[in-house]
Amino acid sequence: MTRWLILAAIAALSLWALAAFAALPLAQWPALPWHPEALTVPQILLTHGLMPRGVVALLAGACLGLAGALMQAVLRNPLADPTTLGTSSGAQLALVAATIFAPGLLAEGALPVALAGAAAVTLPVLALGARRGFAPVTVTLAGMLAGMLTAAIATTLTLSQGHYLLSLVIWNGGALTQQDWGGVHRLALALVPALALAALLARPLMVLSLGSEGAQGLGLRLAPLRLGTILLAVWLSALVSAELGMVGFVGLAAPAMARALGARTIRTRLLISALTGALVLSLADGTLLALAAAGGPVLPTGALTGLIGGPLLLWLLPRMAAQVPQATESGAREVHRSAGPGRVLVCLALLLMTCSVLTLFGGRGPEGWGFIAPALQAEFLPLRATAIVAALSAGALLAGSGALLQRLTANPMAAPEVLGVTGGAALGYAVAVFTLPQPTALALALGTAAGGALALAALSRHALRADLAPARLLLAGLAIGALATAVLGAIMASDDRRAWQILGWLAGSAAQVTPEGAAALAALALALLATLVAASRWLEILPLGPAVGRALGLPMTSLRLGLILTAGLATGAATLLVGPVSFVGLMAPHLARALGLARAVPFVAGSWLIGALLMVLAAFGARTASFPYDLPLGLVATLIGAPWLFLTLMRKSPA
Amino acid sequence: MTLFFLQNVAFDVPGRRLIDGLSLTIAAGAVTALVGRNGSGKSTLLKLIAGQTRPSAGRICHLGRDLADYPARDRARQIAYLPQVPPPAEGMKLAELVALGRYPWRGALGRFRPEDHDAVARAMARCGVEAMADRLVDSLSGGERQRGWIAMMLAQGAATLLLDEPTSALDVAHQVEVLALLRQMCHETGLSAVIVLHDVNMAARFCDRVVALEGGRLLLEGPMTELMTPGALSRVYGLPMHVAGRGGHAYALPE
Numbered sequence: 011m012t013r014w015l016i017l018a019a020i021a022a023l024s025l026w027a028l029a030a031f032a033a034l035p036l037a038q039w040p041a042l043p044w045h046p047e048a049l050t051v052p053q054i055l056l057t058h059g060l061m062p063r064g065v066v067a068l069l070a071g072a073c074l075g076l077a078g079a080l081m082q083a084v085l086r087n088p089l090a091d092p093t094t095l096g097t098s099s100g101a102q103l104a105l106v107a108a109t110i111f112a113p114g115l116l117a118e119g120a121l122p123v124a125l126a127g128a129a130a131v132t133l134p135v136l137a138l139g140a141r142r143g144f145a146p147v148t149v150t151l152a153g154m155l156a157g158m159l160t161a162a163i164a165t166t167l168t169l170s171q172g173h174y175l176l177s178l179v180i181w182n183g184g185a186l187t188q189q190d191w192g193g194v195h196r197l198a199l200a201l202v203p204a205l206a207l208a209a210l211l212a213r214p215l216m217v218l219s220l221g222s223e224g225a226q227g228l229g230l231r232l233a234p235l236r237l238g239t240i241l242l243a244v245w246l247s248a249l250v251s252a253e254l255g256m257v258g259f260v261g262l263a264a265p266a267m268a269r270a271l272g273a274r275t276i277r278t279r280l281l282i283s284a285l286t287g288a289l290v291l292s293l294a295d296g297t298l299l300a301l302a303a304a305g306g307p308v309l310p311t312g313a314l315t316g317l318i319g320g321p322l323l324l325w326l327l328p329r330m331a332a333q334v335p336q337a338t339e340s341g342a343r344e345v346h347r348s349a350g351p352g353r354v355l356v357c358l359a360l361l362l363m364t365c366s367v368l369t370l371f372g373g374r375g376p377e378g379w380g381f382i383a384p385a386l387q388a389e390f391l392p393l394r395a396t397a398i399v400a401a402l403s404a405g406a407l408l409a410g411s412g413a414l415l416q417r418l419t420a421n422p423m424a425a426p427e428v429l430g431v432t433g434g435a436a437l438g439y440a441v442a443v444f445t446l447p448q449p450t451a452l453a454l455a456l457g458t459a460a461g462g463a464l465a466l467a468a469l470s471r472h473a474l475r476a477d478l479a480p481a482r483l484l485l486a487g488l489a490i491g492a493l494a495t496a497v498l499g500a501i502m503a504s505d506d507r508r509a510w511q512i513l514g515w516l517a518g519s520a521a522q523v524t525p526e527g528a529a530a531l532a533a534l535a536l537a538l539l540a541t542l543v544a545a546s547r548w549l550e551i552l553p554l555g556p557a558v559g560r561a562l563g564l565p566m567t568s569l570r571l572g573l574i575l576t577a578g579l580a581t582g583a584a585t586l587l588v589g590p591v592s593f594v595g596l597m598a599p600h601l602a603r604a605l606g607l608a609r610a611v612p613f614v615a616g617s618w619l620i621g622a623l624l625m626v627l628a629a630f631g632a633r634t635a636s637f638p639y640d641l642p643l644g645l646v647a648t649l650i651g652a653p654w655l656f657l658t659l660m661r662k663s664p665a
Numbered sequence: 666m667t668l669f670f671l672q673n674v675a676f677d678v679p680g681r682r683l684i685d686g687l688s689l690t691i692a693a694g695a696v697t698a699l700v701g702r703n704g705s706g707k708s709t710l711l712k713l714i715a716g717q718t719r720p721s722a723g724r725i726c727h728l729g730r731d732l733a734d735y736p737a738r739d740r741a742r743q744i745a746y747l748p749q750v751p752p753p754a755e756g757m758k759l760a761e762l763v764a765l766g767r768y769p770w771r772g773a774l775g776r777f778r779p780e781d782h783d784a785v786a787r788a789m790a791r792c793g794v795e796a797m798a799d800r801l802v803d804s805l806s807g808g809e810r811q812r813g814w815i816a817m818m819l820a821q822g823a824a825t826l827l828l829d830e831p832t833s834a835l836d837v838a839h840q841v842e843v844l845a846l847l848r849q850m851c852h853e854t855g856l857s858a859v860i861v862l863h864d865v866n867m868a869a870r871f872c873d874r875v876v877a878l879e880g881g882r883l884l885l886e887g888p889m890t891e892l893m894t895p896g897a898l899s900r901v902y903g904l905p906m907h908v909a910g911r912g913g914h915a916y917a918l919p920e
Contacts, residue, residue, distance in 0.1 A: 347756055347801065420752075547773045551765055553755065557748040560717050562821070563741025563769040608756025 011271040011282070018289040025296025026064045032303035033060060060299070062188040067295040067311070068288040069197035070186070070250045071260055075287015076201075076208055077246040078261030079268065079280045083215045084239040091261035092247030095240070096157035098258065100131025101251035103160040106167045121196070124252030131156050132244050139240075140233065158593055159652040162645045185310040186254055186295050193253050200249050204242060205284065211239055212277035219276065257312040260287050291315060348606030355612060358619040365623060366402065369630040370394055392525070400523040400587055401629035401643060402622040403531035407584040409598030409621020410538045411577035413614045416599050418573050420553040425596035426581035430487040433494030434465025435585040440501055440512050451524070455586055462582030465490050466575065523587055531583060535622075538580050542614040545573070549610040593648045594621045624650060667729070668693035668825060668857045669714050674723035676709055676881075683709045684720070685881040691859060691874075693728070696851050698872035699861045700892070702902060706881040707861045708749060708829050714859065715746035715827045727825070741769035745818035749829040749861075751810065753803055759813045760798040763789055766820030788819035792846060808839030815843065819850070826851075826858040832867065840864070844871040865902070866916045869893050877901045893917060 033056060040053045049057065074092065081090040092098060104127020108115045115123055138152045188194075214235050218225045226232060250257060264287035265279065273282040294314045302308050348354050370391065371381045382390060408426055415424040426432060438461020442454050449457075469487055501509055523531075542549070548569060551559050559566050581595070602616035628647035635641055669691040676684040684706050691697055691714075699707045712718050714725060716732050725732045727743060735743070745766075754762055766788065767781045789795045792812045802810060811831060818826055826847065832840040844860075848871045851858050859876075862868045868875065868889070875892045877885040877900075884901055891897060893915035898906040905920045 347758075545773060547768060547771075550757075550761075551768060553752075554765075555748075555752040557717060557746070558752060560737070561715065561741060561744075561746035561748075562765065563736075563738035565737050603756075609761065 011273070014271060015282075015285060015289065018286075018293065022289055022292040022296050025293065025300045026060075029296065029299035029303040030056065030060050030064075032300075058190050059188060062191045062194045063186050063295065063299075064292070065194045066188055066197060066254070067186055067292040069194065069201055070254055070257060071264070071288035071291025072284040073197060073201055073204070073246045073250050073287070074257060074260040074291070075264030075268075076204060076280060076284040077243040077250075078263075078287070079265040079283030080208060080211070080215075080239050080243040080246075081261070082265045083276055083279070084218065084236050084243075086219065086221075091259075091265075092243060095135055095153035095244055096131040096155075096160060097128045097244050097247045098251045098256050099157040099160040099164065101125070101128040101248055102256060103127055103164040103167075104130070106164045110167060121249075121252040125248050128244065128248035128251060131160050132248075136237070136240065140237070154596075155652050159648055162593075162648040166642060166645050185312070197249065197253060200246065201284075204246055205281075207242055208280045208284075209277065211235070211242070212275075212280060215239065216276045255310070255312055257291065257315055259315045260291055263287075263290060263315075346604075346606050347608045348612075351607050351609065351612035351616075354605055354607060355615055355619065358616060358623065362402075362619055362623045362626065365626050365630075366398055369626060370398055373630070374634040396523055396525050396528045397629055397633070398626060399532050400528040401625040403528065403535040404584040404587045405594050405598075405621040405623070405625025405628075405647070406535040406618045407531070407538055407580040407621075408588075408595040409617045409624075410535070410542055410614065411580045411584075412595030412597075412621070413599040413602065413617035414542060414549070414573055414577045415595075417549040417552050417610065417613070418570065418577075420555065426577060426584075430465045430469060430490030430494065431462045431578045431581045432585050433491035433498075434468075435459070435462035435582050436512075436515075437461045437494040437497055438464070439515060440498060443508050443511055444501070451522075455527075458586050459582055461494075462578065462585060465494065466578035466582075469574070469578075527587070531587065534580065534583050535618075538576070539615065539618050541576060542618070543611055546610040546614065548573075549614065588625070588644045588647070593644070593652070594624050597652075598624060666693040667691070668697075668727070669859075670726040670729075671714070672724045672726075674713065674720045674725060676706075676713060676718070677721045683881050684713065687723070687878075687881065687883055689876065689883055689886060691876065691886075693857045694851070694855055695857060695873040696848050696871065697857075697859045697874045697876060698868035698889070698892075699859055699876050699878070700863075700865065700868055700901060701878035701884070705878040707878055709881075710876075710878065711746075711827055711829050711859065711861055715744055716740045717746065738769045738772065741821065741823070743823055744825045744827060745821045745823035746827045747814055747818055747829060747831060749833070751814045755803065757802050758798065759794060759800055759802055759805065759816075760785070760789070762802050762813055763794075763816045763820050766817040766822075769821060784822055785820050788816040791819055791850065792816040807834045808836075808842065811835060811839070811843055812846070815846065824856055826856060828858065828860045830861050830863065833863065840867060847871070865892070865898065869915055869917070890915070 034052050038050075038053065040049055040057060044057050046054060046058075078091045081092060081095070101124035104123050105116075105120060107127075108123045132153075135152045135156050214230055217228050217230050218232070218235065220228070247261065265283040267286045267290075268279050268282035271282060271286070273279040291311070295311045298309055298311055298314055373379075373382065373394075375382070411426045412424070415426065418424070435458045438457040438459070439454060441461065442449050442457025446453055469490055498512070501512065548564065551562055551564060552569075556566055559569075598621035599613070599617045601620045602613055605616060607613045607616040624647055625643070627650055628643055631646040631650065632641040632643045635646070667690050669689070671687055671689040674684055674687045674689075675682060687710070699711060701707050709718075713720055714727070714732070716735065716737075719733065727735070732740070764777075764781075764785050767777065767784060771777060771781060786795075789798060792815050794809065794812050794816055797805060797809060797813070802813060805813065811834070815828075815831070818828075828847070831843055831847075835843065844867060847858050847860065850856055860868075860872065862872070869892070872889055875885065875887065875889050876883070877892060877897075879901065885891060885897060892901065893908050895906055895908055898904070898908065898917055906917045907920055908915055908917050910916075
């Protein structure tokens with residue numbers, strides 16, 4: 011372990027030194043103490059730019075690594091990291107909103123605004139968590155929901171106010187550029203007491219690793235411990251968000267690396283996670299600095315952490331002990347089964363048809379709300395019908411994949427975008443936009459499909475080798491997704507007009523779909539439903555785990571592979587239309603379960619219908635909310651679904 | 666007759682050999698207890714003969730046929746396996762759980778025939794869980810749930826039952842109930858069972874034969890009476906034990 015850490019430290023230092031010597035030969039470095047008035051400009055750039063930047067990378071990485079390790083220890087979930095509480099997205103939204111509506115607030119610096127935003131998003135998540143005794147699944151799920159919602163709103167604001175927000179796009183990518191030692195002071199002042207607090211929390215967290223019942227048996231009071239730990243982690247990550255922007259993935263990768271390096275007890279794991287976090291961010295930043303010094307492009311560092319962290323995590327996964335995330339914890343879920351699942355399905359189908367017809371004829375025109383005039387029907391109805399069919403099919407595809415993945419992994423957090431397929435598809439789209447001089451719709455579709463397929467292929471190859479334990483599959487998917495996001499972030503920050511086309515597509519729209527495209531999507535959605543119903547007996551057995559599945563003679567490896575491919579293809583097809591905001595894939599299965607659809611056939615069929623219904627409503631909202639302009643479809647889906655799901659989570663009886 | 670025949674079977678995990686050159690014969694038509702200290706390789710051996718994992722080396726035959734040659738569903742019709750901790754069956758009724766045992770016969774698409782419904786009904790009657798058919802599995806008590814899972818194994822129609830510590834979460838009355846049920850089924854209908862058991866007295870009371878492991882190697886294989894001697898018990902558990910008899914049954918107590 012020590013050897014690896016020292017090697018990484020040497021590599022990080024050499025990269026920084028390479029950039030520093032390229033900027034200013036060692037002979038010209040100023041002697042201490044520095045007096046700015048006596049220094050030349052290159053010397054000031056070194057002492058007030060490069061030097062604090064190197065230190066900030068270490069400090070921020072340590073903060074994120076420590077925050078991630080704390081979250082994973084308290085949630086007992088190797089997929090948890092600071093972003094799963096929505097903290098980073100909250101900070102991002104606050105800064106975006108402040109830049110547009112109240113730029114004066116930012117005069118005092120970004121920190122208070124970002125902290126307020128982070129707290130405003132994290133608070134409801136924590137409130138929900140408290141009602142459930144901070145059961146891990148609930149907190150993670152609520153945090154992810156809140157994060158997705160705020161990120162969607164921030165994207166819309168960025169889209170609608172594009173001319174203001176180039177600096178925000180760069181901030182979103184996580185820029186480590188420093189002008190003085192202020193950032194170093196603030197981060198260091200936070201990190202030292204945080205480390206001390208973490209040391210105090212280590213022993214109770216070790217007890218908590220026995221599970222909540224075992225810990226209570228040893229006399230541990232759970233709620234204060236969980237609240238305190240989460241607050242500490244949130245504070246650390248909010249601080250980094252405010253100081254540097256979105257530096258994702260370090261909080262997820264650092265604790266995973268610490269575990270893989272053999273950090274066994276919570277105390278060493280917290281410490282080593284802080285160290286590995288510092289080294290990862292430092293390596294990423296050093297690489298970019300060296301690249302820029304060699305005449306390469308100047309990229310934000312946060313965009314690169316995924317590039318380093320993603321493949322590293324993929325490499326570490328087979329070396330990790332199997333760790334299954336907490337599927338259920340007592341009290342987190344009450345089993346509710348509908349007495350007449352058939353009736354529920356019929357109601358859902360009727361509701362879907364009614365909504366489709368209503369939104370086909372109804373809407374908002376130049377004269378206000380109402381049904382479409384007969385004279386205009388011939389011209390407008392086909393257009394509207396195409397958009398509705400496309401949205402409906404995309405929703406059904408996403409929801410069907412989500413239901414499939416949740417059955418396959420027995421993990422309520424499994425969703426198409428966790429597979430990394432949406433990220434890969436987005437990457438393919440971006441490549442098509444940038445490499446072709448005049449990309450046609452077909453070229454874009456092919457590029458998107460190829461990207462999704464590549465991500466899927468990478469995942470399947472890896473998954474096959476590692477025997478496909480659910481937690482590993484999800485982690486591998488996250489790693490691939492982060493890789494794609496990192497590349498996209500770098501493209502966005504590259505100050506190219508074509509980036510706006512990608513940003514617009516990322517938020518999703520149903521307006522440009524051709525009738526042929528809509529028909530193809532509808533055919534795919536029906537094919538997916540048929541496949542799911544045909545596979546229902548498998549989907550019934552799979553949640554019972556691989557041992558029971560094998561004992562009953564299920565061909566586990568080929569079956570899992572086939573189902574993942576199905577989910578991946580369905581997701582890729584839907585992503586083409588609605589963009590990679592696949593919130594529906596997570597939400598629809600949850601709603602189906604809340605309606606009491608427990609068995610495989612009603613569950614998948616119900617999820618399929620709910621997904622279609624949600625997207626029909628979303629398409630209607632996108633068309634009418636800011637008439638005559640279309641809003642992004644994925645955004646509206648998120649705005650409808652997230653509060654609903656949040657309420658569903660809140661309403662269930664507390665533990 | 667030979668139920669399982671193992672030849673030089675080894676099983677490795679990275680850095681450790683869990684089963685080490687094991688050659689062994691397990692008799693058919695009997696209840697066989699698999700005993701040994703913690704970490705002796707009992708559960709690993711059970712998973713190997715259940716076809717859950719493949720051996721790193723050596724050969725395992727079930728009723729004269731190499732286990733590696735069985736297609737998955739064929740194997741499941743012959744061998745039923747119950748893992749140590751049955752997984753939570755979220756939102757599933759007991760009757761639906763038992764019906765899953767018919768998967769090896771009907772596959773993903775085959776329709777349920779009258780004989781499938783019969784098999785499910787008989788399995789539930791056999792295990793005395795008909796009254797709970799419409800209850801959710803997760804709402805049952807430990808003993809009821811365990812009987813439900815055994816009913817699923819029976820519905821599977823396999824002649825070989827493999828159970829990993831089926832009584833570890835049960836009180837003594839339920840332990841007796843579950844083990845007596847298994848023993849009765851094997852003796853009346855000619856099934857064979859291999860059961861991992863910790864409690865040596867329960868093993869002595871309900872099992873016909875015994876396989877004892879230590880460090881992944883075979884220590885003892887034979888009729889139950891061969892285990893119930895102070896010498897054999899101290900070799901298996903590394904602990905001096907008294908053996909006494911009452912009414913034809915031997916029992917052991919640590920000294």
